[in-house]
Amino acid sequence: MERSLMKGNEALAEAAMRAGCKCFFGYPITPQTEISAYLAKKMAANGGLFLQAESEVAAINMVLGAASTGVRVMTSSSSPGISLKSEGISYIAGSDLPCVIINVQRGGPGLGGIQPSQADYWQATKGLGHGDFHVLVYAPASVQEMVDVVVKAFDKADEYRMPAMILADGILGQMMEPVTFPEIEAKNGDKPWAADGHKNKREHNIINSLYLQPDVLEKSVVDRYEKYKKIEETEADAESYLCEDAEIVVCAFGATARVAKSTVNQAREKGIKAGLFRPKTVWPFPAKQLQEASKNAKTLLSVEMSMGQMIDDIKLAINCSKPVEFFGRTGGVIPKPTEILDEIVRLGGAK
Amino acid sequence: MAVVFDRPHAFCDIPLHYCPGCTHGIIHRLVAEVIDEMGIEGDTIGVCPVGCSVMAYDYFNCYMIEAPHGRAPAVATGVKRAKPDSFVFTYQGDGDLAAIGTAETVHAATRGENIVVIFVNNTTYGMTGGQMAPTTLPGQITQTTPYGRDPKVQGYPVRVCEMLSTLTGTALAQRVAVDSVPHIREAKKAIRKAFENQKEKKGFSIVEVLSTCPTNWGLTPVEALDRLRNDMIPYYPLGVYKDIDAVKEGE
Numbered sequence: 001m002e003r004s005l006m007k008g009n010e011a012l013a014e015a016a017m018r019a020g021c022k023c024f025f026g027y028p029i030t031p032q033t034e035i036s037a038y039l040a041k042k043m044a045a046n047g048g049l050f051l052q053a054e055s056e057v058a059a060i061n062m063v064l065g066a067a068s069t070g071v072r073v074m075t076s077s078s079s080p081g082i083s084l085k086s087e088g089i090s091y092i093a094g095s096d097l098p099c100v101i102i103n104v105q106r107g108g109p110g111l112g113g114i115q116p117s118q119a120d121y122w123q124a125t126k127g128l129g130h131g132d133f134h135v136l137v138y139a140p141a142s143v144q145e146m147v148d149v150v151v152k153a154f155d156k157a158d159e160y161r162m163p164a165m166i167l168a169d170g171i172l173g174q175m176m177e178p179v180t181f182p183e184i185e186a187k188n189g190d191k192p193w194a195a196d197g198h199k200n201k202r203e204h205n206i207i208n209s210l211y212l213q214p215d216v217l218e219k220s221v222v223d224r225y226e227k228y229k230k231i232e233e234t235e236a237d238a239e240s241y242l243c244e245d246a247e248i249v250v251c252a253f254g255a256t257a258r259v260a261k262s263t264v265n266q267a268r269e270k271g272i273k274a275g276l277f278r279p280k281t282v283w284p285f286p287a288k289q290l291q292e293a294s295k296n297a298k299t300l301l302s303v304e305m306s307m308g309q310m311i312d313d314i315k316l317a318i319n320c321s322k323p324v325e326f327f328g329r330t331g332g333v334i335p336k337p338t339e340i341l342d343e344i345v346r347l348g349g350a351k
Numbered sequence: 352m353a354v355v356f357d358r359p360h361a362f363c364d365i366p367l368h369y370c371p372g373c374t375h376g377i378i379h380r381l382v383a384e385v386i387d388e389m390g391i392e393g394d395t396i397g398v399c400p401v402g403c404s405v406m407a408y409d410y411f412n413c414y415m416i417e418a419p420h421g422r423a424p425a426v427a428t429g430v431k432r433a434k435p436d437s438f439v440f441t442y443q444g445d446g447d448l449a450a451i452g453t454a455e456t457v458h459a460a461t462r463g464e465n466i467v468v469i470f471v472n473n474t475t476y477g478m479t480g481g482q483m484a485p486t487t488l489p490g491q492i493t494q495t496t497p498y499g500r501d502p503k504v505q506g507y508p509v510r511v512c513e514m515l516s517t518l519t520g521t522a523l524a525q526r527v528a529v530d531s532v533p534h535i536r537e538a539k540k541a542i543r544k545a546f547e548n549q550k551e552k553k554g555f556s557i558v559e560v561l562s563t564c565p566t567n568w569g570l571t572p573v574e575a576l577d578r579l580r581n582d583m584i585p586y587y588p589l590g591v592y593k594d595i596d597a598v599k600e601g602e
Contacts, residue, residue, distance in 0.1 A: 065430040071434075
């Protein structure tokens with residue numbers, strides 16, 4: 001299997017193409033622009049389409065159009081751009097269309113900064129647009145996982161007919177690591193619902209999110225929530241590292257989990273029984289996996305590149321049965337292992 | 352017995368929700384007739400806007416997509432780029448196309464997106480009860496210009512065909528009306544030409560149709576047609592503002 005040294009953004013773009021992504025619509029914004037640049041170079045030669053839209057708003061609506069025809073389609077942006085896309089994402093979810101959306105997060109609010117952040121956790125998992133809906137949210141923690149999750153995201157988006165988001169951050173997008181591309185089957189699946197022209201063979205398909213009768217709209221939302229319930233049972237995914245005997249379980253996702261992992265190792269060297277719980281999906285949140293990983297824990301510590309957003313889901317997952325503490329840096333500041341270790345020691349993890 | 356007049360197949364046989372006297376029904380029919388005549392229903396995908404024609408997806412027999420407000424040209428771009436051999440049209444009102452969706456309209460045109468845009472201009476936001484639109488005439492009374500549109504305060508109306516005719520990507524920009532039989536025949540020809548342009552991959556074609564809104568104008572259907580003729584056409588002159596074929600011939 002080929003092994004290459006690639007930037008996270010570029011590896012993700014390459015994997016998307018191999019997974020059968022036929023259309024990409026984007027708008028430049030740091031720190032994700034390499035995805036566009038890579039696909040601008042390669043898509044046409046691979047029989048696909050790259051188009052730079054006039055805005056993030058237009059890009060997500062181009063995604064809506066292409067997804068309506070049944071092709072695999074992707075867009076990518078960074079925090080402020082995702083806010084602009086949220087209108088379209090709500091329509092896409094309400095129209096039961098599959099697509100993949102990348103958020104290489106940067107500091108906010110407002111124009112914020114261009115350094116890495118995880119402050120869009122709430123937006124991605126709880127409020128990606130108006131109305132009752134969810135999108136699948138994957139949280140990779142390495143360049144290799146950027147590849148692996150994008151393939152999975154396309155498959156699951158098609159399977160459940162809903163948008164899937166990859167919640168990355170500026171570190172993962174910009175850093176280079178060795179990566180291998182598994183044998184990826186470029187799939188598309190059977191999409192009898194697609195609006196690609198009825199060829200005079202079937203009734204006309206309508207892609208729509210408007211239901212003026214409240215009971216009809218309610219039913220469409222309730223049906224979607226039945227699907228979400230199934231997804232919560234089957235798609236939640238996490239990595240538990242040294243959690244079996246851990247008295248303090250550090251919870252972190254994405255690039256922060258890498259920092260937290262080395263901190264856990266340092267704590268173990270000090271004789272502290274620390275473990276790492278890393279959600280690989282943040283919606284659905286791996287609640288059962290966390291309950292299992294923290295069964296011997298006295299304390300949980302959420303470490304995030306934000307003021308504390310995932311911590312809410314951690315508390316809910318364990319029903320507030322144990323103390324959940326928080327350590328975070330925000331605005332583009334990356335937490336240092338020493339800072340996290342100090343926090344672990346302060347929380348009484350020392351022998 | 353020879354059938355001399357029938358409902359086009361592309362036009363679904365269900366009651367329309369439009370107000371009595373509204374000319375949306377005529378414009379729907381013209382689009383459906385063109386789809387029938389060209390035999391392209393099975394390859395056509397329509398995109399409806401937010402506004403009075405939001406439910407047009409129920410009225411056309413081809414595949415239909417309901418777009419967010421103003422975004423129909425972007426949605427149509429996605430469809431056309433994913434399925435270049437299909438016929439794609441948007442059907443949009445003035446608030447949708449010339450206010451909230453101005454950027455999507457201008458950029459679809461300048462990219463020369465090979466789509467048809469049917470632009471229904473009735474100088475008001477009909478669906479929400481008659482507020483000022485980007486095309487509302489100076490002096491026109493609406494719910495949000497109760498003393499009449501004052502250009503010093505609310506600015507001037509947008510002449511969409513004139514504006515888009517300056518763009519290289521525009522293949523056809525034509526303004527028509529549906530207030531009389533001769534005008535309706537002219538409108539049909541323009542819509543046909545727009546779809547033929549798409550077949551021949553000529554680029555972005557927009558047909559602006561001056562339309563009435565008796566309900567929100569507070570006029571009877573007949574008075575509304577008079578207003579279209581007497582007030583709207585002088586401000587929005589009918590005609591071809593750009594025709595890529597004429598430009599070529601003229602060169």
